[in-house]
Amino acid sequence: MTTAQPKARTTAGFAPSPVEPLAHQLLATLAPHRMASTQQLHVLLRPDRSRQSVSERLNELLGKHLVDARPPALTDNHGDGRLAENSPHPHRPAHASGVRRRRTPARRRHGHLDRPPEVVFHAIGDGERVVADTVMHYTLIDDQQRRKLRAFVEVDRATMSSERLAAKLIEYARLWTYDPQPAGRCRNPTGQGWLRWYPVFPRVLSVLTGAGRQAMDNRVSDLKAMVAHHPLVADLAREVPLGAVMLEDLEEHGPTSDVWIPLAGGQPLPWTEL
Incomplete structure (x- = not known):
């Protein structure tokens, strides 16, 4: 089978353009x-x-x-x-809004398709896996310097308990330390299976919505408590930025404003500076 050669002339009414319609x-x-x-x-x-x-x-x-x-x-x-x-499905618009708000400032630099399809999962051992709403890829350009950033994004619509939300940090910590052992293959010398997909472990960002301000503040407190008290999550937080934000703050002020709460402690920051 061969590929048809392009014609010298284009069909009437069709004008090729470098810009996608x-x-x-x-x-x-x-x-x-x-x-x-x-x-x-x-x-x-x-x-x-x-x-x-x-x-x-x-x-x-x-x-x-x-x-x-x-x-x-x-x-x-x-x-x-x-x-x-x-x-x-009320949770769907919230998810789209969260993704859109994070992507808008970068539109002219990278475009709207600079992320994989919704829902990304990785094995963490014992037949279990961690599931993220998406993985965001972002190129930060500052003073002619280019820096690649990646983030696992969790959109919490208050449909799960606060304890279950905080427990997801354990799953990301397990992924951070997970070292799969495929049969018949040599042991991964790094001990970090995630290096098969990412050069740097993506930061973990939680976007909260679907509840009142006090309820969302409580959920953030539970996330912070998990970082402070679970040894594996604490180790993760020392190496990987973890942050949370209220969707309403994200919509009002934008993702590059000081609205992201560092789960390891500190004042709100832009997500790129967590």
Whole structure:
């Protein structure tokens, strides 16, 4: 089988462009993000244009049956994600908002697809695994210096107990020390299995929402207590930045403001300085 050679002339009405069409960007955005509101797509893709320009392309995709319209929601046929202003699953918009707020300041530097699909998991031994809502990849550019940052992101919607939320830090600490022993292979000389995926262990960020301020303050206190009292988590905190933030603060002030609470103690900082 051979590849067809490109034609000397292009089809009438088609003009090749180095810029990806908005319709393609919409589909490419829905695939990894799984769902987003029209407003969020507008902010990610065309913040300098009218919202109508995004809506028109969405309508075209609807007409081609690439997305489904189920008022008040849109569903990506191929990614099985939901594009909704009022999702029937209340936790979904909160997750999308958390991801969008963290990514907006970096849009012009790296784009909206600079993260893997939602939900990432790694084995931690004994047949168990740690599951993160996502792993964020971020390139920080400061005074011509480029620094690669990565973070496991946990979006807590107050659907699990505060104790269970804090216990997730134990799972990340287990991943940090986990050394898998595949049959027939030599022992990993570093003793750190996560080096198969990351050059540096990603920081762990918790975004809290779905409860009143006092309840979320209590959940942060429980996270801090886990860092202070569990020896394995304490060891992790000495080497890996751990932080928490209220989604409302993230939305109001932005991810690069002093809104992230260091779980090892200290005053709120931008997440990049934890």
